[in-house]
Every structure is written in C-alpha cells, then in structure tokens.
Amino acid sequence: MGKKLVMAQRRGETRALCLGVAMVVGAVITYYILxxxxxxxxxxxxxxxESTCHLIETNIRDQEELEGKRVPQYPCLWVNVSSVGRWAVLYHTEDTRDQNHQCSYIPSSLDNYQVARADVEKVRARFHENQDFFCFSTTRENETSVLYRRLYGPQSLLFSLFWPTFLLTGGLLIIVMVKINQSLSILAAQR
Incomplete structure (x- = not known):
C-alpha cells in the first residue's frame, strides 16, 4: 500500500511540475510577443x-468631391479644438489619424449608412454637451493635431502585462510548492 501511495505522489508531482513549467514557458513566450x-x-x-481641449467647431462630412462630382462616403466627424493655446484637429485615436486625415471620428459600423450617421450625430452631441475635455498632445512645436484617447498608453501596457505576470507567478508558485513538498516528504521518510 505504501509503495502505491509513493508512486501516486510521484505521478502527481510530475504533473504539477509539468503544469508549472508550462505556465512559466507560456509566460515567457507571451512576454516575448508583447x-x-x-x-x-x-x-x-x-x-x-495631457492637456485640456476646448471645442471650437464640429462638422459632419459625408460627401466628398472628386473631379467636381459629389461622391457618397461614410459619414465621419471633423472636430476642431483649441489646445495649449493653439488651434488643432482632434482625432479619436492614433489609428483614426492613420486611417483618414479628414475625419476626427470614424464610426465602427460602416455597413449601414443610417446607423453610422446616427452614431456620428450622437458623438457630435456629446462634444457639444461637454465643450471642455482632456486630450493628449505632443511636445512637437508644429503639430496641429491632438488625440482624444491614447491606444498605446501606460494603462494599456500594464493591462497587457498583467496576465503573463499572473501566469509566471502562478507557475513559479506551483514549482516551489512541489519542491517543498518533495523535500518535506524526504525528511518525513528519513525519520
């Protein structure tokens, strides 16, 4: 009976060690990817x-002129603000600025024109309700754009690193507990 118990303990310890090592390896791979x-x-x-922006004007753009003809486009919001004592164009995020320089806010659903237009109208109404708000600007002198929300800020970095850290800590704790259990069982067997 005692021999079967020792074998069962060894199998369980081996499985726990494999789990701990797999968690540590997974955390290291995730850290590398991040x-x-x-x-x-x-x-x-x-x-x-971080600075305070004051709303100057908003404009909904939903048609674009190409070669003298008006071509329908998805509706988007153009927002001008005053920030750090100068005029600037407000962009929702870094990606919005990269997608279209002529739009401050691009609705998430562009499939249905009416839904997209309603979304843009709702965002425009929110800007008119709160005309003073926080925004992010750059320290460059000639930059004429500011961001409403940063995608790649310190909070997103910490949130990205939380789960790998949790995984690494859990894996190391499992390995340490198995090793402590093994050393205690050896001490108990020697008595």
Whole structure:
C-alpha cells in the first residue's frame, strides 16, 4: 500500500511540475510577443502631454468631391479644438489619424449608412454637451493635431502585462510548492 501511495505522489508531482513549467514557458513566450508588438508602439507614441481641449467647431462630412462630382462616403466627424493655446484637429485615436486625415471620428459600423450617421450625430452631441475635455498632445512645436484617447498608453501596457505576470507567478508558485513538498516528504521518510 505504501509503495502505491509513493508512486501516486510521484505521478502527481510530475504533473504539477509539468503544469508549472508550462505556465512559466507560456509566460515567457507571451512576454516575448508583447515585447515585440506592444512595447514598440508604446515607445513610439509621441502623444504624452495631457492637456485640456476646448471645442471650437464640429462638422459632419459625408460627401466628398472628386473631379467636381459629389461622391457618397461614410459619414465621419471633423472636430476642431483649441489646445495649449493653439488651434488643432482632434482625432479619436492614433489609428483614426492613420486611417483618414479628414475625419476626427470614424464610426465602427460602416455597413449601414443610417446607423453610422446616427452614431456620428450622437458623438457630435456629446462634444457639444461637454465643450471642455482632456486630450493628449505632443511636445512637437508644429503639430496641429491632438488625440482624444491614447491606444498605446501606460494603462494599456500594464493591462497587457498583467496576465503573463499572473501566469509566471502562478507557475513559479506551483514549482516551489512541489519542491517543498518533495523535500518535506524526504525528511518525513528519513525519520
């Protein structure tokens, strides 16, 4: 009976060690992936200065002129603000600025024109309700754009690193507990 118990303990310890090592390896791989994808975006972000923006004007753009003809386009919002003592164009995020320089806010659903237009109208109404709000600007002198929300800020970086850290800590705790259990069982067997 005692020999079967020792064998069962060994199998359980082996499984626990494998789980702990797998968790540590998974955390290391996740850290590597985050270090090569999210961290460079965070380091390249120049939108570090938080300031107060005051709304100057909003405009909904839903038609574009190409060669003298009006071509329907998805509706988007154009917002001009005053920030740090100068005029600037407000963009929702870094990606909005990269997608279309002529739009401050692009609705998420572009399939249905009426739904997209209603979404843009709702955002425009919110800007008119709160004409003073926080925004992010850059320290560059000639930059004429500001962001409403940063995608690659310190909060997103910490949120991205939370689960791998939790996984690494859990894996190390499992390994340490198994090793302590093994050493205690050896001490108990020697008595």
């Amino acid at each position: 270090g090569t994808t999210v961290l460079p975006l965070y380091q390249k972000s120049v939108w570090t200065q």
